């Protein structure tokens with residue numbers, strides 16, 4: 568790891584100021600992706616801005632029918648929160664499936680969403696639940712947030728402050744884990760709110776994406792039967808030592824059907 | 833960038849000068865000479881480096897020493913009450929032959945203690961196997977580790993630790 572200057576601001580305003588003044592400054596949440604990246608010398612920031620001391624970024628609030636989760640809220644907190652379990656149990660389930668206990672004790676929702684790892688779990692929930700990402704400079708709709716491989720709509724020095732999830736009528740997340748890393752080979756988040764259904768996929772493509780054909784079919788008939796003949800094209804999907812694009816395309820169908828069944832339980 | 837850090841390790845206040853990039857595990861092993869905490873990978877996956885920071889398990893290879901400023905850190909060296917009295921989890925690992933080469937053991941024991949406490953001393957085999965996902969063992973095949981943890985849970989409760 569190359570050395571860097573370390574900053575531990577106490578407020579969001581101070582964090583933004585430090586980030587703004589430097590060319591190659593990176594925010595750090597739990598460091599669960601950033602530190603491994605630095606160890607491999609895949610990044611060389613001049614400055615690391617630790618958000619761990621910014622108290623206003625952590626915590627879960629219920630605002631009407633929305634669950635608002637602060638960027639620095641750890642996976643373990645989301646997985647065990649009574650508010651999350653009551654409002655959106657599928658989200659608590661998802662958080663409990665991330666990595667392992669030590670990773671969940673440090674990793675945060677903001678870090679995961681900002682990172683847009685193709686195999687990360689939270690992006691599926693953000694997209695599937697039509698969440699809104701609030702930053703220190705504005706708001707982003709889920710549909711225009713995940714741009715591609717490790718690429719989001721966040722601007723230079725822009726910090727996620729919280730993510731707001733509207734409560735669905737029904738939802739479920741199904742994940743086929745990579746048995747070694749425990750990241751998603753394919754994960755599908757299905758949510759039904761009124762007559763609208765959203766189906767969001769992670770792990771399969773360069774970034775999380777929705778499957779319109781399944782959404783339309785499920786809006787008419789919310790059963791796994793309704794999507795059993797929908798095939799996902801393998802073109803452009805991820806292909807690596809863990810599985811081919813065709814294998815992942817097939818898994819999307821399987822995980823989507825299981826998610827619909829789980830949501831209906 | 834050189835920074836002063838101070839924290840409590842196994843109940844004793846410690847301090848030192850580190851670089852910003854110094855990992856907590858390097859601080860423990862190289863600055864404090866406490867080599868009980870191991871490093872088994874460089875991808876944050878093996879769990880050999882697990883210690884407790886303010887009571888929860890963390891991978892000390894994926895945390896900067898400066899992030900532990902002011903924290904209470906417990907390592908494998910801090911578990912036994914005395915030289916001839918092991919922690920119930922260590923005792924259970926010995927009784928159940930839950931280690932072979934022993935490389936993964938410090939992390940296994942630290943993760944296991946955290947697991948038992950989080951589940952309020954009540955565990956079943958499936959839960960233990962699930963919870964061990966972040967700790968890799970190349971020798972034992974895990975069976976005896978699972979047995980040891982199941983045996984240690986009531987022993988920890990009885991001992992009040």
Ligand SMILES: Cc1cc2nc3c(=O)[nH]c(=O)nc-3n(C[C@H](O)[C@H](O)[C@H](O)COP(=O)(O)OP(=O)(O)OC[C@H]3O[C@@H](n4cnc5c(N)ncnc54)[C@H](O)[C@@H]3O)c2cc1C
Nearest residue numbers: 596597598599600601666674675678681687688727749750
């Ligand atoms: C062994 C292991 C297994 C894992 N398994 C899974 C898994 O199964 N599923 C899964 O989804 N994830 C998995 N992860 C990743 C984990 O979920 C972390 O949450 C994720 O790596 C982000 O880490 P972090 O929150 O600590 O952020 P950091 O590593 O601190 O930051 C990640 C990136 O986001 C930026 N950032 C952080 N916070 C903000 C913010 N508020 N605003 C803007 N940018 C920000 C940072 O600059 C950095 O680029 C795993 C990680 C490990 C080490």
Ligand code: FES
Nearest residue numbers: 872876878879893
């Ligand atoms: S050394 Fe920390 S996880 Fe492997």
Ligand code: FES
Nearest residue numbers: 932936969970971
């Ligand atoms: S006992 Fe050898 S790695 Fe676990």
